Amino acid sequence: MIRKNYCIPIIISVLAGTCIGLAVLLIQEKQNTSNSSYSIPVKVATPSVVNIYTQVAQKITLNNQKESKHSINLGSGVIATRDGFILTNHHVIQNAQSIVIALNDGRRTEAKLIGSDPSTDLAVLKINLSNLPNIKMGNSSKVSIGDRILAIGNPFGIGQTVTAGIISAKGRNSIGLNTYENFLQTDAAINPGNSGGALVNLKGELIGISSAIYSSTGGSQGIGFATPVDDALEVMTAIINNGEVVRGYLGMDAQKITQSLANNLSLPSNHGLLVNDITKESPAEKAGIEVGDIILEINNNPSKDPFQVRRLIASLKPGTNISLVGIRGQQSYQTDIMLEKQPTMQRINY
Template sequence: MNQKNYWTPVIISILAGTCIGLTTLLIQEKQKIADFSYSNSVLVATPSVVNIFTQVSQRKKLNTNNDVKHSVNLGSGVIATRDGYILTNHHVIQNAQSIVIALHDDRRIEAKLIGSDPSTDLAILKIDLPNLDSITMGDSNKVSVGDRILAIGNPFGIGQTVTAGIISAKGRNSIGLNTYENFLQTDAAINPGNSGGALVNLKGELIGISSAIYSSTGGSQGIGFATPVNDALDVMESIIKHGEVVRGYLGMDAQKITQTLAENLALPATHGLLVSDITKESPAEKAGIEVGDIILEINNNPSEDPFKVRRLIASLKPGTHISLVGIRGQQSYQTNVTLEKQPTMQRITY
């Protein structure tokens, strides 16, 4: 066998092995960098996060003269579509006479308010500019407690800022901030001015809109809340399409039955929802539901969490038929209810 022909495959094998080894080392090094740096995630997401400046005029009566006091509020927002729709919080733009958007590339433009939804503290703005960087949408249903995330916003108006943390909890619904709550909780630092900003995963995908902090001082104490992106997109779609969020309406209020409540009121059931109020001429009244009834099931599912039931009813379209199983006295019953459109100003939230 020719010596040259003998060594050729050996050399090729050595070179191939070396290349594979180097490639493996590069991949491992890249992974190490990814593990210790969020820079790639930041590069992907930050161009889509904007600063929001609103001007609010307040007329203050001083003796016999009326003085107009101007104040500038700061917040954040996220470019949701390439044609300029922006997601933010309702409280960021509430009572604003003018809204100015400052983009990542230093462009500034006045925004139009398309609509807002105080019940979820969300608002939709619109700007008309070319070459907008819209954020990539994630799926908040796939978020898990313990996932690493980033919060991007404009805290205290000092400029765009990135903080890191994890998802601390999901489905927080009894905070008392909004009518319909389903918050993601995070320990990433969220401060005044972050409201309306982005909560993103490590791919730079939007998973939530930063909404509020739980604090005794007004600053971050490691408990922040964000509206899941799936909920925010539903609100945005409805506002763009209808000018408002169209929700199902039942017209009753109820509280969770606990063991203590059942014993104190001698209730015939230790679980379910106790009806405490019925709105006149509402779907609930038309279906024959009464104060004092115990609702056990809605659409064959146990009804034990009033917050989840509230969100369920609101998520259904007007005209939807639902089935309720309840107890009145010692007698069980089943009734069908046709949901109506929730009135704009309505105290009862079911």
């Protein structure tokens, strides 16, 4: 008679159960670590964030004589490509006579300014070093309010610093800092010196370039703004390819018409945009647009939001013809306008 050994299957079953249990415990422990620590995204992203030091000459009057005084300003930047293109803010490098980049690995080198875009407060620099740790790019269109994020930069020049927070709001476009605004808002601590630094998600991917703070004291009060990475990459590509960002230009300023505004001014329409400024010799002036006109449609699209219209005009190439429908007094009109190239440092809305 052959006796069956029932012990072997039992032992195998116990060992398999033990292995599965250990694997589950390891996964849970890894998840707990990731939930309680930001060390992984920090290790991924910090090598790509650099400190920027600029030398700026200032004219001062001493004993009735004008003299030049040199000062050192500081900011942050992000290595965007392996071949050394760096994203930062325009105001970080504005009027700089020399720009020095300090990498996280201790290397220092001078940078060349490729171009800047004051309208979005972005700039692109170039350094020539090997083995550059370019940052992983995220997708700011997939960012949601409430997402946890990290801000990495060089606040007050004390050295690279990481702060944590969440996305507080998206699409902030009426802060009054730039001509074209589409800010991510965060409560992560952002201070002077963080400008141009990285806003990253918990994968260590870049989702924004830290740009500004809203503060009555000059320090962080939990309201910081960053340019979404999708917008920043568009600007960077344009600067690298053309040396500048070329935008369409109409040359008018307008505000949204509300029911209250329509009632107070006895306007013939309770919707659209009310023109309140026309730039001299601009396409809008040449087309006969006047202050007080109401703009109802541009290219057959209703004109309800001045910020959306601003972005629409900017997205079109100079030489493009647009169709505009408006009201003057009680008379409606339609006109075609050829857009021109937006002048440098143009601060008008469209």
